[in-house]
Amino acid sequence: xxxxxxxxxxxxxxxxxxxxxxxxxxxxxxxxxxxxxxxxxxxxxxxxxxxxxxxxxxxxxxxxxxxxxxxxxxxxxxxxxxxxxxxxxxxxxxxxxxxxxxxxxxxxxxxxxxxxxxxxxxxxxxxxxxxxxxxxxxxxxxxxxxxxxxxxxxxxxxxxxxxxxxxxxxxxxxxxxxxxxxxxx
Amino acid sequence: xxxxxxxxxxxxxxxxxxxxxxxxxxxxxxxxxxxxxxxxxxxxxxxxxxxxxxxxxxxxxxxxxxxxxxxxxxxxxxxxxxxxxxxxxxxxxxxxxxxxxxxxxxxxxxxxxxxxxxxxxxxxxxxxxxxxxxxxxxxxxxxxxxxxxxxxxxxxxxxxxxxxxxxxxxxxxxxxxxxxxxxxxxxxxxxxxxxxxxxxxxxxxxxxxxxxxxxxxxxxxxxxxxxxxxxxxxxxxxxxxxxxxxxxxxxxxxxxxxxxxxxxxxxxxxxxxxxxxxxxxxxxxxxxxxxxxxxxxxxxxxxxxxxxxxxxxxxxxxxxxxxxxxxxxxxxxxxxxxxxxxxxxxxxxxxxxxxxxxxxxxxxxxxxxxxxxxxxxxxxxxxxxxxxxxxxxxxxxxxxxxxxxxxxxxxxxxxxxxxxxxxxxxxxxxxxxxxxxxxxxxxxxxxxxxxxxxxxxxxxxxxxxxxxxxxxxxxxxxxxxxxxxxxxxxxxxxxxxxxxxxxxxxxxxxxxxxxxxxxxxxxxxxxxxxxxxx
Numbered sequence: 232x233x234x235x236x237x238x239x240x241x242x243x244x245x246x247x248x249x250x251x252x253x254x255x256x257x258x259x260x261x262x263x264x265x266x267x268x269x270x271x272x273x274x275x276x277x278x279x280x281x282x283x284x285x286x287x288x289x290x291x292x293x294x295x296x297x298x299x300x301x302x303x304x305x306x307x308x309x310x311x312x313x314x315x316x317x318x319x320x321x322x323x324x325x326x327x328x329x330x331x332x333x334x335x336x337x338x339x340x341x342x343x344x345x346x347x348x349x350x351x352x353x354x355x356x357x358x359x360x361x362x363x364x365x366x367x368x369x370x371x372x373x374x375x376x377x378x379x380x381x382x383x384x385x386x387x388x389x390x391x392x393x394x395x396x397x398x399x400x401x402x403x404x405x406x407x408x409x410x411x412x413x414x415x416x
Numbered sequence: 417x418x419x420x421x422x423x424x425x426x427x428x429x430x431x432x433x434x435x436x437x438x439x440x441x442x443x444x445x446x447x448x449x450x451x452x453x454x455x456x457x458x459x460x461x462x463x464x465x466x467x468x469x470x471x472x473x474x475x476x477x478x479x480x481x482x483x484x485x486x487x488x489x490x491x492x493x494x495x496x497x498x499x500x501x502x503x504x505x506x507x508x509x510x511x512x513x514x515x516x517x518x519x520x521x522x523x524x525x526x527x528x529x530x531x532x533x534x535x536x537x538x539x540x541x542x543x544x545x546x547x548x549x550x551x552x553x554x555x556x557x558x559x560x561x562x563x564x565x566x567x568x569x570x571x572x573x574x575x576x577x578x579x580x581x582x583x584x585x586x587x588x589x590x591x592x593x594x595x596x597x598x599x600x601x602x603x604x605x606x607x608x609x610x611x612x613x614x615x616x617x618x619x620x621x622x623x624x625x626x627x628x629x630x631x632x633x634x635x636x637x638x639x640x641x642x643x644x645x646x647x648x649x650x651x652x653x654x655x656x657x658x659x660x661x662x663x664x665x666x667x668x669x670x671x672x673x674x675x676x677x678x679x680x681x682x683x684x685x686x687x688x689x690x691x692x693x694x695x696x697x698x699x700x701x702x703x704x705x706x707x708x709x710x711x712x713x714x715x716x717x718x719x720x721x722x723x724x725x726x727x728x729x730x731x732x733x734x735x736x737x738x739x740x741x742x743x744x745x746x747x748x749x750x751x752x753x754x755x756x757x758x759x760x761x762x763x764x765x766x767x768x769x770x771x772x773x774x775x776x777x778x779x780x781x782x783x784x785x786x787x788x789x790x791x792x793x794x795x796x797x798x799x800x801x802x803x804x805x806x807x808x809x810x811x812x813x814x815x816x817x818x819x820x821x822x823x824x825x826x827x828x829x830x831x832x833x834x835x836x837x838x839x840x841x842x843x844x845x846x847x848x849x850x851x852x853x854x855x856x857x858x859x860x861x862x863x864x865x866x867x868x869x870x871x872x873x874x875x876x877x878x879x880x881x882x883x884x885x886x887x888x889x890x891x892x893x894x895x896x897x898x899x900x901x902x903x904x905x906x907x908x909x910x911x912x913x914x915x916x917x918x919x920x921x922x923x924x925x926x927x928x929x930x931x932x933x934x935x936x937x938x939x940x941x942x943x944x945x946x947x948x949x950x
Contacts, residue, residue: 251635255637
């Protein structure tokens, strides 16, 4: 083999190997779509879709519980009632309720709502996260207010209990400081 | 090999009469413009030794900070930068160029070629290295200091790091181009430039291991270049390869990196196997046991190395089936590696052993590399790795295969071929001192790190809990001793070049490759301008 032929062979080899190197450079980038596809197929992570919203795995979807609402006044000229009388909820589900209250009297008054639960053995399974009963409510004459309650009924609620009642009674807080008592919100 | 080289009872220097009128430029231009494989090999070796000292100095900083718990000497940022650049410089600046230096010096002589296939490209491959090294060192002085991202350069750290990261990425690009050109040169030399009669299966095993390594480099280095290019475009050009907020995935970086990174491990180890496969038969005065099985084992290691990258990422999040696949594939590598280790042992079996410095380093390699291999097997097991991931157990493991493996074999090779390269003998007593000091201090440094890792000490952290204090103190003392021992090595080499005794043409009577049997010592500037008769 003469040296010119050898040089030609060498250049041929150089070209081939350079092509391999270039292809492998491309392969690095080809791993990007390949990786995305692989992740989609295997469900490891769907890179292009936003994550599903966070779900609460504690919710017992297999079960409905009827939540009845009740309201009473104890010697106050207030008009106090739930916005809905009863709703159906899943245990574990975050539920938002509203009560409305209006002061029909001629004086500003401060009231405090006291909750009670029925049946009695259901009481420990009520978890209130937010409630107007957490503080005193002051209403000017004629003032109207909607008040929220956020609650979760514990999924461990005994299976035998299918209907629960949440009842509030407003009591007047006599001699309360009107300015200190709760304002809307 | 014994089938290739018969005893040639002739005067070697007479055989090379036509080489005596060596024309070479003098002064600095000899080196800057050199296309001679021996000059370039020498430059590679000195460059890698310089980088070895730089990377070693960084290791000393690391061990000094870890000498006792608490933060004493350097800031955590600087510590991170040290671990990062210690790794990068040792892997890309010291070990790889050292073996490319061996390849340049030896492959043309061992296959009976006058020079490398592309001498000018060879020059370019080398001269790309100093600028890359400059960039890596300059990165320390960039605003915000060196990029403390780890040598693996994981996103998203790298996409958020300071300007030092750009210098580092550019350095990796340059180093990659240099290695790819070097590999193309080596493959072409081995496949096209062999002397008539030098069949592939008659080549010295060192040439085989480099042929396989060069293929690994051509196939894997561009992938690393791709990974750092993606990092660069993520940083500056608005792409989102690794940016989760833009639909990318940082874990993707790990996949791309380790697709390169695992072959890289064997790019470092396989030429070391080649050196050992030359040294052990020479000092056992027996041909290498199982030559063909050595070739096939090396090739299978190379192929498997592309299929096991996931074992670096067990804890990055992958399905258990994938973990099982990577675990089994990784464990499989123990088989060809075991073949090699047993072949080396069988080569020594009933040989007329002598224990000069190269042989001592080879035996040190054999013992400690096997230990490193065993801890590798331990780490390949998923449930164990989940515990040990990113602990000092991993640090100990890869230093056993990188330092006691690759570095010891490079020392073995340098002591082995120094007589051929310089025509002079090194001081055998000092060489043995270098070996024993290195061996002892190496183990003091790294053996205790297994215990630290098992006890849960994380890597790449400048501070640690008090219960790790004793072992860290021992490890640091060992590291200082190991570092100082390498200055002895420099002294041995310089002394050999300056005032060594004249070496024989075939200094080691058991060495049977062409550079020993057909060329005088020192090897003439131009060798095999006409192919040797085999």
